[in-house]
Amino acid sequence: MGKESAAGTRRRGGRGARERILVAAAALFYEEGIHATGIARLxxxxxxxxxxxxxxxxxxxALVEEYLRGYEAGLARRVEERLTQEGLAPQDQLLTLFVMVAEAGSERPGGASTRGCPLHNAAVEAADQMPEVRELVQRNKEGVVQQLTDIAARGGAADPERLGRQLAVLLEGATAMSTSLDNPCPRQDALDAARILIDQALPDMQSRQRS
Structure with missing residues (x-):
């Protein structure tokens, strides 16, 4: 049964407290920012x-790290589900990542602001004050580049490392620009640009019919 604090705020028992803290952190850190969210608010x-x-x-x-690990794990699961669809060729897998970014931008509730990538946002806020967070984000972004590079290699790119880096810049730039402008259009622009880039790097893609 819930209890009231001296200030009148309802407090619940310890059961499920850790999960409630993480849920609160995920919402507050993303919507209001890590530094702006104090312990009292959490x-x-x-x-x-x-x-x-x-x-x-x-x-x-420690909470920020756990929040980011949870987000990272959830994102990895969603990406894996999309990339392992039956019959999805490497070229289409590369585009699927951009489709997911574009879809995320179009799913905003009415009037909701574009907040961008939680990992990128955390890296900017953490700076040198949270080195563990900065390192976590760096490993994640390096992993994205490697994943794109590996897919590009399977697709027959002449220089998969270069293509992987270029596509990573597009992905990161799309979310950053979308956040700065509070507009989802850069996400679609990145998808269109990725199609052109992949066409150039993987010529056999030109004969594919895409929606």
Whole structure:
């Protein structure tokens, strides 16, 4: 049964507290920013006490890391599901990643702002204050480049490493520009540009019929 704090904020018992903190962090960090979200805001939203918070996360940085790992794992699962569709050739796999980015931009609720990639946002906010977070994001982005490079190699690209880097720049730039302009159009622009780039690097793609 819930309890009221001295300030009147409802507090729930410890069962499921860790998950509630992570859910609150995912929403608040993404919508309001990591630095702008203090411990008081987190515990109020998660309906836990400050003591309970620190029992699960010794520091705010530890919570940020856990939040990012959870986002990273969920994104990896979604990407893997799309890339392993039956009959999806390497060329189409490369484009699928851009389709996913474009779809994410078109799924905003009415009036919602474009926030961009949580990992990129965290890297910008963390700077030198959260080195573990910065390293986590760096490993993720390096992994994206490697994944694109591997797919490009399977598709027969003459220089898969170069194509992988170029496509990674397009992906990252699309979300960053979309956030800066608060407009989903750059995501579609990146998809269109990726089609041209892949056509040039993988000539056999030109004969494919694409929607």
């Amino acid at each position: 515990v109020e939203t998660a309906e836990v006490s400050t003591r309970t918070f620190y029992q699960h996360f010794p520091t705010k940085a």
